[in-house]
Amino acid sequence: MVAKILDGKQIAKDYRQGLKDQVEALQTKGYTPKLSVILVGNDGASQSYVNSKKKAAEKIGMISEIVHLDESTSEEDVLKELTRLNEDDSVSGILVQVPLPDQVSEQKILEAINPAKDVDGFHPENIGKLYIDEQTFVPCTPLGIMELLNHADIDIEGKDAVVIGRSHIVGQPVSKLLLQKNASVTILHSRTKDMQQHLKNADIIVSAVGRPGIVSKDDVKPGAVVIDVGNTPDENGKLKGDVDYEEVKQIAGAITPVPGGVGPMTITMVLNNTLLAEKMRRGIE
Ligand code: GUN
Numbered sequence: 001m002v003a004k005i006l007d008g009k010q011i012a013k014d015y016r017q018g019l020k021d022q023v024e025a026l027q028t029k030g031y032t033p034k035l036s037v038i039l040v041g042n043d044g045a046s047q048s049y050v051n052s053k054k055k056a057a058e059k060i061g062m063i064s065e066i067v068h069l070d071e072s073t074s075e076e077d078v079l080k081e082l083t084r085l086n087e088d089d090s091v092s093g094i095l096v097q098v099p100l101p102d103q104v105s106e107q108k109i110l111e112a113i114n115p116a117k118d119v120d121g122f123h124p125e126n127i128g129k130l131y132i133d134e135q136t137f138v139p140c141t142p143l144g145i146m147e148l149l150n151h152a153d154i155d156i157e158g159k160d161a162v163v164i165g166r167s168h169i170v171g172q173p174v175s176k177l178l179l180q181k182n183a184s185v186t187i188l189h190s191r192t193k194d195m196q197q198h199l200k201n202a203d204i205i206v207s208a209v210g211r212p213g214i215v216s217k218d219d220v221k222p223g224a225v226v227i228d229v230g231n232t233p234d235e236n237g238k239l240k241g242d243v244d245y246e247e248v249k250q251i252a253g254a255i256t257p258v259p260g261g262v263g264p265m266t267i268t269m270v271l272n273n274t275l276l277a278e279k280m281r282r283g284i285e
Helices: 008-028 044-059 075-087 106-112 124-131 140-151 171-180 195-200 262-282
Strands: 034-040 063-069 093-096 160-164 184-188 204-207 225-228
Touching: 008 044, 008 140, 008 262, 034 044, 034 075, 034 262, 044 063, 044 262, 063 075, 075 093, 075 106, 093 262, 124 171, 140 171, 140 225, 140 262, 160 171, 160 195, 171 184, 171 204, 184 195
Parallel strands: 034 063, 034 093, 160 184, 160 204, 204 225
Antiparallel strands: none
16 A cells, blocks of 8 residues: 655645635735744754745735844843734734744743734643633644645544654644544653554554654554654755655555645644734634
8 A cells, every 4th residue: 555645735835825815805804914923043944944934924915024133132132022023013923933042931932922923822821722622823733734634534533643742832732633633642752661562553643753764664554644743854954754754655544745744734824823813803703
């Protein structure tokens, strides 16, 4: 059996067309969503991510700005910028790219984002709402994964799902979303005793640890759905997923490539959440 390829690039393209139509409809009412991104420092990967988010936002008719602060910026000055964006009525959504430099507390910054503009879903109020099943901003990578599964008509109810990684950005929220869809979810992490035993039984595997090759064909049950969130650059700068794609593709039921799987969906969900933020504050829908 050769797996169905979950083509995130194409699915994202179609989804963004739908968002573009919605942005145009909002503009006829006099509103244009605006995404403001705070980037502190010069990390190459972070710069590339925020540029992609800005470009994608502009391509569907949104306004987007990057507030680029120096690596040495104090926590107080980052907070000042954030407060300015929180209060700026032209800004619909705010995203602070992480990681932040050591002198800036990530927790303090994320707690200072206006929850109504928190398009990443990283504010404690929004995280709390997610865990009690209230409507809220959901972190973009987990939301993108669920949209990929939904688009491919993959049945989640009653399935055994295994998530590798317990981060606040991906592992934990995607586990919660799978649970909301009635999967039985197991989270694996660095202290797990026997990863393979869990993986071999899984109907759905989501790997989000950034360790190329951590999921090989011997770990995967034939027909399982395999979602690869890894994107680690190799020595030539080529992005590598967590999954041994060429081998696992031969036995999985469905699989995401890297690049072109989860990545484009994450950016699409940033746009989705920015549109949602604008609609919510205008009382639309
Ligand atoms: N760094 C890595 N992934 C993300 C993300 O989804 N949002 C933000 N703000 N920073 C990130």
